[in-house]
Every structure is written in C-alpha cells, then in structure tokens.
Amino acid sequence: MPLPKDLDPYTDPRAFYGAELRRLREAAGLSQGELGTRVFCSGTYIGQFEMAERRPQLEVSRALDEVLGSGEHLQRLCRLARTSKVAGYFADAAELEKQATSISEYAPVLMPGLLQTRGYAAALTRVSSRFISAEAVEEQVSTRMERAELLRCDTPPAFWAILHESALRVPVGGPEVMGDQLNHLTETVRTRPHIIVQVLPFSAGVHPFLNTMASLMDFADGPSVAYTESAYTGQLIDEPRLVGSYRSAYDLARAVALSPEASLALVESAAKDYSSHEYPT
Incomplete structure (x- = not known):
C-alpha cells in the first residue's frame, strides 16, 4: 500500500x-x-x-x-x-518551527535567528565557533539564512518577537553590520504584517526572562511547546504546565514592552546612531 x-x-x-x-x-x-x-x-x-x-x-x-x-x-x-544541519540541541525545535502557526520569541541580547542578516549571523558564528574553518562558518550562516525563509514563504507563521533593548545596543560585528541588521529589521516589520516586534526597554527593569532566550510555538493540530537556549545548549519543553509558565512570563514581558510603533521608532533611532558611528567598533 x-x-x-x-x-x-x-x-x-x-x-x-x-x-x-x-x-x-x-x-x-x-x-x-x-x-x-x-x-x-x-x-x-x-x-x-x-x-x-x-x-x-x-x-x-x-x-x-x-x-x-x-x-x-x-x-x-x-x-x-535525526541527522541535521543545525546544532543537535536545536534540531527538534527547528523542525517544529516549520509546522508552527505562530511563534512568539523573546531575545535578551541577540537578534532572533529568523530575523538575522547574513553579516550579523556571520559575526556571531565567528565569535561562538572561533576554531572552525571559513567554509564551516559559511555553511552555518547559510543554514541560518535558509531558516529565515520560513518568514517569507507563502504561508508563514505569525511571528511575534520581543527584543530586550540590549539586542539593539550590543554592536555585533561593528557599527556597519549592526546598522544593516537594524535597517533590515525595520524593513521586515514594515513590509510583512505577520511579523510584530516589540522592544523591552532598560527602564522596564527586572522580569522573568531577563537572561533567558525563549520561544513559544503553537500548532493547528497539537499542543504548544516552548524552547529555551543558552550558550551551546538548548531545551525543548512540551510539559503543559511548564509551557503555561513560559506563556505567562511572555505575556508579562509583552505587557511592559514598548508598543510596536514606539519599538520601531527606537530601532530606527538606534540604526541611525550606528550609521553616524556613535557606537564604538
């Protein structure tokens, strides 16, 4: 059969x-x-x-x-x-991204992978994997760019990202790379209505996700899951009670973040700062 x-x-x-x-x-x-x-x-x-x-x-x-x-x-x-082009600890979450109807991500310091430019991703890869070849760096960056196509397909998931202001201020790759990254972020949000970005300002103070990257994924025919990651490791969480705790924490972060409009204005302002070289290299 x-x-x-x-x-x-x-x-x-x-x-x-x-x-x-x-x-x-x-x-x-x-x-x-x-x-x-x-x-x-x-x-x-x-x-x-x-x-x-x-x-x-x-x-x-x-x-x-x-x-x-x-x-x-x-x-x-x-x-x-189970062989995968992405890190083993992230492989299951990467597959679930493709099936999700919505993804809600919190980024404490770095841009979410789905929103990164090639230059930004390359700068991160070179720092986190200092002893690999240039070819291996390019392979990892290309894999990340392939992931980003998810937000540009015919039926993309709704994507909601909350960025801590730190993600705008840490000059990954230097001013030029950061300026390009923030301009890319602005253009992406303005041209793709299924993508919403908020910034959690320094003034918001302490919150549950202060030092934790977290992603919540919802599906049409299955329970929600959460994924959290730190340096060189990550964890996919499907226990309903714990996923609910992540959801509550995410809602709290969303409540104290700047509005989407104010967030975009802050991103644009930070991009101009980088273009005028007001940040150290």
Whole structure:
C-alpha cells in the first residue's frame, strides 16, 4: 500500500523511517491510534512520524520496537533520521518551527535567528565557533539564512518577537553590520504584517526572562511547546504546565514592552546612531 500523499520512502532517512514504521504497524494489525496508546502518545503523533513531518525520537522508537517486535530496527533508523544541519540541541525545535502557526520569541541580547542578516549571523558564528574553518562558518550562516525563509514563504507563521533593548545596543560585528541588521529589521516589520516586534526597554527593569532566550510555538493540530537556549545548549519543553509558565512570563514581558510603533521608532533611532558611528567598533 502506498504511503499517504505518495510519500517516497527513499527521499531521505526520515521518510524511510516513516515507511518502515507504517509497514511494521500494519503488519501488526494496529491502527495509528492503537499503536499510539501502546507507546503512550497520540495516533496523530504516530501519523506525523509516518509522514516524515516530525523527527523521530529515540525513546519513542525504543518503545515502538518493543511493541512491534522489531528488535532495534527503528532505533537504528531513528539515529540516522535525526541527522541535521543545525546544532543537535536545536534540531527538534527547528523542525517544529516549520509546522508552527505562530511563534512568539523573546531575545535578551541577540537578534532572533529568523530575523538575522547574513553579516550579523556571520559575526556571531565567528565569535561562538572561533576554531572552525571559513567554509564551516559559511555553511552555518547559510543554514541560518535558509531558516529565515520560513518568514517569507507563502504561508508563514505569525511571528511575534520581543527584543530586550540590549539586542539593539550590543554592536555585533561593528557599527556597519549592526546598522544593516537594524535597517533590515525595520524593513521586515514594515513590509510583512505577520511579523510584530516589540522592544523591552532598560527602564522596564527586572522580569522573568531577563537572561533567558525563549520561544513559544503553537500548532493547528497539537499542543504548544516552548524552547529555551543558552550558550551551546538548548531545551525543548512540551510539559503543559511548564509551557503555561513560559506563556505567562511572555505575556508579562509583552505587557511592559514598548508598543510596536514606539519599538520601531527606537530601532530606527538606534540604526541611525550606528550609521553616524556613535557606537564604538
């Protein structure tokens, strides 16, 4: 039986994983819902694996192998299917970004990856990965630019970003790079109505996200998740109570941030400061 939507199982490792999961499930005479119940997840979740819409998880694959009597077959395929061009700790969140109907991000110091220019991303990469080759830097930057295409596709998610004022004031890459970055941010917000940016000014004082990058993602057919990140590590959070806490903290930050209009004016003012070289190199 062909996979739904004629998914070709040989296009990539994830599609092959999905094809094998479906083959084993049907051989066992189980529906997606029945299999999901046995491994403590939903039938929709199983369907997303089979359609290669979600990266397989090792723990779930282990449970599937046990239920389906497939030894370590799905676990081995899972390891292959989880290869990614982005950092391993961010890979699951990067995949979920593509499925989200809305993304709400808080950035304490740096521009959100989806809003970065190539020059800004390159400056960050060179600092955070000082001992890699120029080719590796370019590969990482290109991957980030590919991610940014999400906001320019035909059906982009609603994207709401709250930037701490620090993100405007730290001269990543020097005045010219920062000026370009802030001008890009202004143009993006003005030309794409699905993107809203607010700035949390220094005067707002202490708040729950003071030193924490956080992203909240909502989906049409699944529960919301949160993702948080610090240097060289990140965590995807799907526990409903904890996601709710992140949501409440985000709402508080949004309430004390400048309005979108005032925020854009501040971004434009900071961009002019960089162009007039009022910031140190």
